[in-house]
Amino acid sequence: MNIIVTSIPDVLIIEPKVFGDERGFFFESFNSRQFNDAVGRDVQFVQDNHSRSAKNVLRGLHYQIQQPQGKLVRAVQGTVFDVAVDIRKSSPTFGQHVGVELSAENKRMLWVPEGFAHGFVVLSETAEFLYKTTDYWAPEFERSIAWNDAEIGIDWPMQSAPNLSAKDSQGMTLHDAEKFS
Incomplete structure (x- = not known):
């Protein structure tokens, strides 16, 4: 796999080595030893999640203040x-x-370590999104930061306002949100 260090060194883009021909393709989507070598620590995943969303659905920015x-x-x-x-x-x-940008076509993955808020917006007609987590979902500790917080300044590639859940439409500013030490 190819590891791309981002502007935040703890966040990594992972490009698997894909073997393909006219019949299709094969790639190893996860290898614990290679992943742990890439992130420089022993990471244990405990839960896999799968979501499907329509175009312009924005989920996030989510994090868990305890059980990150x-x-x-x-x-x-x-x-x-x-x-x-x-x-x-x-x-x-x-x-x-x-x-x-993550897609079925580019097969890229993103490592989002503990201590980060995470979100995504769907650019295609629909998208199915998979994520492995290092701790269990704990709704009592879940928090949401506003997707359009000016202090963060994310340039979301959307043509119109996103489709948000009720929870996400109530996201706090980074300034007011609970943060990690």
Whole structure:
């Protein structure tokens, strides 16, 4: 696999080595030893999630203030613009974000470590999104930062206002949100 270090060194783009011919393709979508070597620590995933969303659905920016989740994410159908925002107050990249297009075609994955808020918007007619997490979903600790917080300044590639859940439409600003130390 090819590891691309982003402008926030803890967030990594992972490109698997794809073997393809006229019959189709094969690639190893996850290898614990290679992944742990790439991130420089022993990561254990405990939960796999799968979502399907329509075009212009924006999910996020989510995080869990307790039981924080690292996430390894990818699109297996369609295309999304995926974002990780550093919300670790002690980090030199606090408040900064990384945005990357993930698609079934490019087969890229994004590693979003603990201490980051995460979200994505669907660019294709539909998208199916898979993510592995390092801790279990704990709704009582789940928080949401506003997708359009000016302090973060994400340039979402959308032509119109996104389709948000009720929870996401109530997202807080980074300034007012609970953050990690």
